[in-house]
Amino acid sequence: MYTLKQLEAFYWSATLGSFNASSNRLHTTQSAIAKRVGELESFAGMPLFERQARRLLLTQQGHKLLVMAREMLELNQRIVQSIGDPSSLEGVVRLGVTELVGLTWLATLIDEISRRYPNVQLMPEIDGGLTLYERLQRDELDLAFMPGPFWSYEYDSTPLGSVRNVWMASPDIDIESGRELTPHDLAPYPVISQPPNSALSHIYDAWFAEQGMSVKRVFTCNNLGVTAQLTALGMGISYLPDAYFSPVVARGVLRRLDVKPDLPPIHYYSVCKKSFVTPLLSTLVDVACEVARFDIPGGTSRRQGGTPSEASP
Amino acid sequence: MYTLKQLEAFYWSATLGSFNASSNRLHTTQSAIAKRVGELESFAGMPLFERQARRLLLTQQGHKLLVMAREMLELNQRIVQSIGDPSSLEGVVRLGVTELVGLTWLATLIDEISRRYPNVQLMPEIDGGLTLYERLQRDELDLAFMPGPFWSYEYDSTPLGSVRNVWMASPDIDIESGRELTPHDLAPYPVISQPPNSALSHIYDAWFAEQGMSVKRVFTCNNLGVTAQLTALGMGISYLPDAYFSPVVARGVLRRLDVKPDLPPIHYYSVCKKSFVTPLLSTLVDVACEVARFDIPGGTSRRQGGTPSEASP
DNA sequence: ACAACTTACGTTACCCGTAACGATT
């Protein structure tokens, strides 16, 4: 007999056109996929794929099976959703997040997931928003939490909340305080901004251009803590998430600059390929919506979140 | 995740109302069935059966699953029939046959099956037709080849051919030969007949009564060879399959009695429960129809069928 | 006492991942 796993391997290999892509999709190795398909073929007694140089082509039998395999896997989904215990959810999720998410609520999410679904394993990676998007495209990630929107129609996205960024400077810097500033007032100061692979810089650069605002960049720094540190030391000004750094502001280490117009808020989304949506991913997104808070550092269990440090780790 | 095997175990347990019956149906042990169902329940996170004293009762979740399980197993059948290689058929079949089948074409069948479907294992048992029927009812057999018809609507049957029985006697016995005999002429002679669990005796006894014919039984013998032997030795007369024993008649060891009216022909059928019909069983029945011959001893490979012996083994 | 399900345990067999290889562009 054949198994559901073999059918699944066959289905995704046929859909994605290669064993390699299929193995990424199913979180396993090419070897395993090839073996499952091979077993299915030996059950069928004939090849289901024509192994061409660069791609797989379905044989006639393969086409017949593909239709029924899809049907079967859909029925399978219905069964899982109908009688499957949520707590028996299992699987691996490669999750991409931006640094801000990592600093605020990622730990809360991990805690929550491992508590509710002990058999789900998250593999989080921190990277810039644009890099995350590229990795989603290459099927190297299953899900990403990042600013947007700027993805194409083949992605599913769910809003997670908004982040207000404000201009920050060292309290020692000689910018007139107590009055409202204009972008023009910022022009003389060097700006410490996000690296090019950041979605934030992508969005804000466009906005700056729109405003006719020219920014002088001295650094692009890929670490928020370091950026805050450099800003506090007076190396330049920077735009930083307001809520997360408000304790630092309260301690007088950083100073908000009251610049008008305000920087536009950054909208965070949970993003994944539509074809990747599974019960597991949907559940994960639901939990993410619950716990997403961009103000205080999270993690409910062990290290009860401290206040953000102005020093880099 | 769950597996098709678990679903199958659940389905048949629900249908047949017990793990025991299910284990017979699926050719495995209660232990294995209970475990598969248990795994399915732990996947569902709740019981699917209420274990009552004498029977299983479906829970609410169980009912929901049963519908989808049936659907899934039907789809599974379609897939198997569509792309499954016939030569990859596998499984165990408990096969009941009468002695005559065992003496004539059973060996041919086994040869043919093991040649075409090396992964199919036949477990033949020789017994009287009525016993075979009872064992079918108790799910102790999957399929039987026996005379009929006398089974109920819940059985599937396929004709396999007919057998002509004739009255036989020792050449030495003082029955007038050369003229046509009547049943009345047989009355004085003891009859060696089939045991009560034989379908043959069942059918013929009814016919004898219908004909107003009284037979004096001395022996009932459950072995055809021995019956022939005893008949040849003049212990009595008997009705024996004409074709199979014609070589013995040719050698002058037995003598046909030309009694009118002829004994009615016996129709053989392949019989199984309708709910047991699977691709495997259907195929097996097809092959049986091909090879069923009640005249010569069969078996194509090793012992090239010899002529029937008049001595018991 | 019997019939049914459950549990425990040792064995088996299968499935997977690593890694080396071959073929194609």
Added chain:
DNA sequence: AATCGTTACGGGTAACGTAAGTTGT
């Protein structure tokens, strides 16, 4: 050289059957 599919091998786990235990009639 890079990418993809295949093959070989070793390790781990899960599924099985035997058999003893338990529970109800």
